[in-house]
Amino acid sequence: MTAAPVRVKLAETPAEWAGAVAVRLAVFVDEQHVPLASEMDEHDRSAVHAIALVNLPTQEQATGVADLEHAPSLEPARQGTALRAAAQAGKYLPLSLSGARTSAKEAVTLAPVIGTGRLLRAAGGVARIGRIAVLPAWRGQGLGSRLLRLLEEAALARGARQVLLHAQVHALPFYRARGYLPPEPQRPFLEDNIPHLRLTKPLTPDM
Numbered sequence: 328m329t330a331a332p333v334r335v336k337l338a339e340t341p342a343e344w345a346g347a348v349a350v351r352l353a354v355f356v357d358e359q360h361v362p363l364a365s366e367m368d369e370h371d372r373s374a375v376h377a378i379a380l381v382n383l384p385t386q387e388q389a390t391g392v393a394d395l396e397h398a399p400s401l402e403p404a405r406q407g408t409a410l411r412a413a414a415q416a417g418k419y420l421p422l423s424l425s426g427a428r429t430s431a432k433e434a435v436t437l438a439p440v441i442g443t444g445r446l447l448r449a450a451g452g453v454a455r456i457g458r459i460a461v462l463p464a465w466r467g468q469g470l471g472s473r474l475l476r477l478l479e480e481a482a483l484a485r486g487a488r489q490v491l492l493h494a495q496v497h498a499l500p501f502y503r504a505r506g507y508l509p510p511e512p513q514r515p516f517l518e519d520n521i522p523h524l525r526l527t528k529p530l531t532p533d534m
């Protein structure tokens with residue numbers, strides 16, 4: 328089997344959003360034990376969400392149902408989390424998608440999303456990026472970097488000149504290598520019992 332091509336884009340449909348939620352539940356809630364009540368929040372409704380999407384064969388695209396035999400690494404986001412994800416996705420449907428055409432079927436359909444991240448509205452030229460997650464089987468292939476890059480470009484296009492994020496300490500090498508630094512000496516602080524550091528990166532059109 329050849330590796331399925333992956334597209335990184337902004338979520339544009341409720342099914343893509345539901346797929347992003349499934350990844351967040353699989354990674355943050357199930358893998359990292361973040362409480363569901365902290366993981367999903369009202370910011371999701373005003374945020375821009377990026378997704379890494381597996382291109383499925385045409386028939387699967389039409390039905391929105393992945394052939395798990397040919398995409399086994401999608402399973403963590405689908406087994407057990409699908410119904411939970413659909414419920415959370417409906418509760419926190421982003422305002423930008425609430426006018427998107429949807430049907431009862433689409434509301435419980437999850438697009439084959441394997442990675443995600445979100446961008447919060449810029450205030451005073453500073454945008455917040457967070458919730459970057461890639462399913463375990465798909466890590467180390469550059470998808471986290473592509474998601475981060477797309478969110479930075481979206482932030483720049485929306486007038487931001489700096490990104491602020493709270494990075495899990497274990498992921499510090501990932502963010503450092505992509506231009507994020509602590510703006511001042513600091514000790515890690517706990518968010519949902521996970522040590523974090525505050526990092527910033529200036530945004531420029533030629534970054």
Ligand SMILES: CC(C)(COP(=O)(O)OP(=O)(O)OC[C@H]1O[C@@H](n2cnc3c(N)ncnc32)[C@H](O)[C@@H]1OP(=O)(O)O)[C@@H](O)C(=O)NCCC(=O)NCCS
Pocket residue numbers: 354458459460461462465466467468469470471472473493494495497498499500501504
């Ligand atoms: C962090 C994460 C999004 C990176 O996604 P990815 O698709 O593997 O990222 P990329 O393939 O673009 O880059 C991987 C790079 O990050 C480094 N990296 C990623 N996670 C790391 C970790 N936990 N510790 C050390 N390095 C890490 C890899 O070593 C690799 O380094 P390289 O660029 O020098 O080769 C992914 O590991 C993940 O989902 N982790 C769990 C969720 C999480 O912790 N998110 C961050 C919240 S702040």
